[in-house]
Amino acid sequence: MRIVRRTRADIDLSKVDWARVARTTESEIASQVAVDPDTAPIFTDKELARARRVIPPRRLNVRSIRRKLGLSQVQFAARYGFSVETIRNYEQGHRTPTGPAQSLLRVIASEPDAVTRALAKSLFR
Numbered sequence: 001m002r003i004v005r006r007t008r009a010d011i012d013l014s015k016v017d018w019a020r021v022a023r024t025t026e027s028e029i030a031s032q033v034a035v036d037p038d039t040a041p042i043f044t045d046k047e048l049a050r051a052r053r054v055i056p057p058r059r060l061n062v063r064s065i066r067r068k069l070g071l072s073q074v075q076f077a078a079r080y081g082f083s084v085e086t087i088r089n090y091e092q093g094h095r096t097p098t099g100p101a102q103s104l105l106r107v108i109a110s111e112p113d114a115v116t117r118a119l120a121k122s123l124f125r
Helices: 018-023 026-035 045-050 062-068 073-080 084-092 099-110 112-120
Strands: none
Touching (some): 062 099
8 A cells, every 4th residue: 555645734634534434444454454553553552551741841930030029149048947959959940949949939929029038937936
């Protein structure tokens, strides 16, 4: 069978005979795979059943958070308890905030004054 390469733009999905596709039997699929292994499914039925959609977390932009507050790297680090080097690494993309640092930065982004007040209070009154 001759292979004809087409792009998605070349294929008019409204002209696909979906009824014919639905009638394709497992034995017909197996014979197509035997002729052209590239037509084989990528995943087994068992793998597809276990598959879950993964939505990667939105990456924090530490520089934009800091600039929105009008703080230098030194001021931001001092106010929120980070080292200046850590802030530089986050902003330059050398490191990504994880765990508690990520949580703190998300709260700073949405409620910076509350974080400042909470950190300014003494732990031992």
